[in-house]
Amino acid sequence: GITRHFQFDIKLQNVTRLCSTKSMVTVNGKFPGPIIKVREGDRVVVKVVNHVSNNVSFHWHGIRQLQTGWADGPAYITQCPIQTGQAYVYNFTIVGQRGTLWWHAHVSWMRATLYGPLIILPNHNATYPFSKPYKQVPIIFGEWWKANTEAVIKQALQSGAGPNVSDAYTINGFPGPFYNCSSKGETFKLKVKPGKTYLLRLINAALNDDLFFSIANHTFTIVEADALYIKPFETDILLITPGQTTNVLLKTKPQIFAVATTFLMAARPYFTGQGTIDNSTVIGILEYETLSSSRSSSSNTSIKNLPIPTLPPINGTSFVANFTSKFRSLANSQFPINVPEKVDKHFLFTVGLGSNPCPKNQTCQGPNGTKFSASMNNISFTLPTTSILQSYFLKKSDGIYTPDFPNFPTMPFNYTGNPPNNTNVSNGTKVVVLPFNTTVEVVLQGTSILGAESHPLHLHGYNFFVVGQGFGNFDPAKDPVNYNLVDPVERNTVAVPSGGWVAIRFRADNPGVWFMHCHFEVHLSWGLKMAWIVLDGELPNQKLFPPPTDLPKC
Ligand code: C2O
Numbered sequence: 001g002i003t004r005h006f007q008f009d010i011k012l013q014n015v016t017r018l019c020s021t022k023s024m025v026t027v028n029g030k031f032p033g034p035i036i037k038v039r040e041g042d043r044v045v046v047k048v049v050n051h052v053s054n055n056v057s058f059h060w061h062g063i064r065q066l067q068t069g070w071a072d073g074p075a076y077i078t079q080c081p082i083q084t085g086q087a088y089v090y091n092f093t094i095v096g097q098r099g100t101l102w103w104h105a106h107v108s109w110m111r112a113t114l115y116g117p118l119i120i121l122p123n124h125n126a127t128y129p130f131s132k133p134y135k136q137v138p139i140i141f142g143e144w145w146k147a148n149t150e151a152v153i154k155q156a157l158q159s160g161a162g163p164n165v166s167d168a169y170t171i172n173g174f175p176g177p178f179y180n181c182s183s184k185g186e187t188f189k190l191k192v193k194p195g196k197t198y199l200l201r202l203i204n205a206a207l208n209d210d211l212f213f214s215i216a217n218h219t220f221t222i223v224e225a226d227a228l229y230i231k232p233f234e235t236d237i238l239l240i241t242p243g244q245t246t247n248v249l250l251k252t253k254p255q256i257f258a259v260a261t262t263f264l265m266a267a268r269p270y271f272t273g274q275g276t277i278d279n280s281t282v283i284g285i286l287e288y289e290t291l292s293s294s295r296s297s298s299s300n301t302s303i304k305n306l307p308i309p310t311l312p313p314i315n316g317t318s319f320v321a322n323f324t325s326k327f328r329s330l331a332n333s334q335f336p337i338n339v340p341e342k343v344d345k346h347f348l349f350t351v352g353l354g355s356n357p358c359p360k361n362q363t364c365q366g367p368n369g370t371k372f373s374a375s376m377n378n379i380s381f382t383l384p385t386t387s388i389l390q391s392y393f394l395k396k397s398d399g400i401y402t403p404d405f406p407n408f409p410t411m412p413f414n415y416t417g418n419p420p421n422n423t424n425v426s427n428g429t430k431v432v433v434l435p436f437n438t439t440v441e442v443v444l445q446g447t448s449i450l451g452a453e454s455h456p457l458h459l460h461g462y463n464f465f466v467v468g469q470g471f472g473n474f475d476p477a478k479d480p481v482n483y484n485l486v487d488p489v490e491r492n493t494v495a496v497p498s499g500g501w502v503a504i505r506f507r508a509d510n511p512g513v514w515f516m517h518c519h520f521e522v523h524l525s526w527g528l529k530m531a532w533i534v535l536d537g538e539l540p541n542q543k544l545f546p547p548p549t550d551l552p553k554c
Contacts, residue, residue, distance in 0.1 A: 001041030001093070006034075008048040010056050010114070018168060019181035020146045024113045025052050032140055032173045032205070033103070033116030040098045040123045046090045048082055054150065055081035055107050057552075058090060060118060061243060062101035062227055062492045065461055068092045069389055069512025070547045072460055075107035076383040077515045077531055080390075080554035088552050098122040099227030100201040100245040102140070109521050112149040115142065115205040120227065129229050129330060130221075130249060133199035137190060140203040141211055141240070141267055141282070144168040144175050149207070153525055160356075160364030160371030162275040163522055169206060169267055169282035176283035177303050187303070188284035190265075195254040199223075201247055204240040207521040209269040209277070210454060210495070212316070213238050214309035215286055216263045220248035222327075226491035228463060229330040237311060239270055239320050241456035243493035243519035252288065261288045262302075266309050270316060272498035273453035279314055317498055320454070324469070324497075327489035339465045339485050340439035340505045347432070347440065348408045348474065349376045350415055351455050351496050351518065351528065352447030354425035356380065367450060373526045374518065375425045377406050380527030381517075382427050386554040389513040392533055393547065405430035405530050415447045415473050416499045423449050430530065434508040436537035441467075443474045444494075445501045452499035455523065461514035461534075463490045464506040471500040479503070493519055508534045511544040 013029040014021050027033035038044055050056050059073035071092040075081040082088045098120045105114035117138040122128065143166035145152070156163035168175035171188040192198060200220075204211055214237040223232050224247035232249075240246050268281040285303065312319040331337045356373045358364035366372040373380045384391070384400035391400050413422035434440065442464075444457055465488040468479055483503065496502050517529035536543040 001039060001043060003043040003045060004038050006036060006046045008046055008058070009051060010048065011051045017144050017175055017186055018179050022146065025054055025110065027114055027116065031113055032142060033114060035117045035119060035138060036103060037119045037121070038094060039121045040094055040126070043091070043093045047087060048090065049087045050082045050084055053084050054110060055083055056105055056110055056114065057081045057107045058103055059106035060090070060092065060101065060103050062245070063092060063118070064095065064097060064510060065092055065512070066095050066510055067543065067545050069461065069544055070551060072512070073106045074460065074515045076385070076387055078389040078513055079387050080552045081107045082552050086552055088550055089548065091548065094120055097227055098126070099224050100203065100247050101227050102203045102205060102245060104205060109149040109153045109207065111205070111521070112143065112145060112207055115140070117201060117203055119201065129335065130223050130232060131197065133249060134196035136199040136201060138201045138203065140172055140205050142170045142173065142205045143207055144170050157525060160358060160366035162372060165276055165278040166207070167278070168280060169211065169278070171265070171267065171282055171284040174284070178281055178283050189287055190284065191287050191289055192252045193289050194252050196252050198250045198252065199247060200250055201245065202240055203245045204242050206242050208242070209271065210239060210241045210456065211267045212270055212311045213240060213265070213267040214311055215250070215265040216307050216309040218250060218263065218286070220250060222246060222248050225327055225489060226463065226493060228490045229335050230489060231328040231330055231487070233326050235323065237319070239323055241493060241495050241519065243456050243458045244491070262286065262306060264303070264306050264308055266311060268311055269314060270312070270320060271314050272317060274451040281308070283308070320495070321497065324495065328487040329490050331487040337465070337487070337490060339467070339488060340507050341485060342439060343441040343505065344438045345434070345440050346407070348443040348445055350378065350409055350445045350447050351376055351457065353450040353453065354378065354380065354423055355450065356425055373425050374523040374528035376528060376530050377409050378422065378425050379405065379430055380425050380427050381529040382429050382527065384429050388431065388531055390547070392513055393544065401429040401431050403431055403433045403533070405432045407432070415445050416452060418448055420447055420449050427527070431533050432530070433533045433535065436508065436511060436535050436542055438508040439505065440508055441503060441505045443501055443503045444496045445474050446496045446499055448499055454498040455496045455528065456493050456519040457496055457516065458493040458519045459514065459516045461510045461512055462506045463492050464504040465490050466494050467503050467505050469497060469500065469502040471497060474501040510534060511536045511542065
């Protein structure tokens with residue numbers, strides 16, 4: 001590999017969408033942010049210089065960061081944020097990974113505008129497990145907020161209520177023609193040639209929404225999830241949760257069209273919760289190249305007459321369950337997998353919403369006058385004032401965290417009952433400490449506290465195998481019998497089904513402090529998060545490197 005240098009200048013930029021102009025925090029003035037394109041084996045060096053008044057930090061979502069936990073990025077977990085006027089260099093090597101990942105800010109809600117694709121090409125001599133695509137196209141879903149998202153979450157946390165919602169969904173930053181006041185340049189257009197295979201690199205960077213996606217009259221072949229090859233399967237509609245990436249092959253129709261032929265692509269949310277949601281639809285255009293280029297561009301009005309691809313209903317849980325069950329690792333001799341068969345440590349973490357008492361002298365607008373919170377094992381995680389990794393590595397006894405995150409719920413209850421009989425949430429900065437190389441199984445059990453809802457759970461520093469999932473309460477006597485240990489999908493972000501559970505396994509072979517959290521930004525803010533400390537191994541190459549000298553201070 002070679003060393004590739006990038007510079008991220010964090011600065012304000014005016015961006016206009018839907019007739020409103022917003023001064024937003026950007027990387028190098030771009031929205032969405034720049035594409036980082038590297039190759040397997042490369043060293044990636046990104047210098048971040050913060051010219052704005054907000055704190056920033058950057059996460060390279062899905063990068064394993066073997067021994068380089070200081071470059072992982074979540075604020076107050078692996079580093080203090082980069083303050084105004086400061087710089088920090090993220091330096092890491094891509095080991096044994098290829099595919100589509102992404103990068104985003106990892107402090108407060110700054111990732112609303114600070115995100116972009118991170119594309120890892122395979123080794124020069126490596127072959128794809130599918131025929132080489134004619135072209136590759138990153139497609140990154142996001143949200144457009146007229147409001148300042150930092151003000152939105154600040155207000156929500158103060159009032160205890162659910163936050164406001166965005167004004168539009170976006171494809172590569174564009175909301176498309178179906179929103180009020182959308183101008184012609186605000187629609188993403190993909191121009192294609194007939195009879196070719198395109199690799200679409202899909203990324204869901206939306207703050208708070210799972211999205212369905214489809215292109216009218218076209219079929220996708222899904223070939224990769226979270227930068228890991230899967231057994232290909234065909235589908236007309238796909239679901240992608242925040243944090244997930246999905247590579248699909250799109251075969252264009254074989255004809256040479258005499259006039260422009262245009263098809264709509266559409267994305268809109270899957271939502272099982274009870275709060276408010278933006279259920280609008282973002283539209284993009286798939287346009288075939290024609291012989292006469294003069295007739296190729298279509299107007300907004302003609303676009304509005306085209307058929308919108310069919311998408312499941314907003315609460316389409318049966319589609320989602322069927323769709324997610326189709327993901328299987330390739331698991332062949334060229335791309336073998338290594339599922340831990342023997343588990344050293346079992347965990348069951350409940351995942352869900354909850355509420356906290358309203359502080360005296362405040363009025364709260366959450367459920368029954370309380371404040372919304374979210375928790376794992378009924379613990380709402382509070383971020384410390386300095387980073388856990390620093391405190392752990394420097395062996396400080398500053399008490400910023402405690403190693404007593406419970407392996408199982410301390411008071412088991414009927415998790416998915418209606419209503420569940422345990423809604424108590426306590427606050428803490430609790431972690432689980434794992435010896436190097438421990439094999440781990442975590443059952444992530446959704447709860448119906450304040451309503452069941454699907455949660456995209458993301459683990460930093462690892463990929464994990466999804467060995468089982470189901471609805472209702474996990475049954476330790478019956479459910480493991482049906483685990484798939486042959487070709488389970490391997491990923492870094494998994495949806496805990498609404499009112500159900502998912503079981504994941506991984507081997508703790510990467511020392512450091514690793515965040516695990518719901519990738520809905522609102523749930524993250526409410527405390528649906530925890531951290532693992534994985535201890536060093538015996539050998540020098542099993543140890544975390546010391547921190548870089550420019551590591552920001554709190
Ligand atoms: Cu993509 Cu901790 O996040």
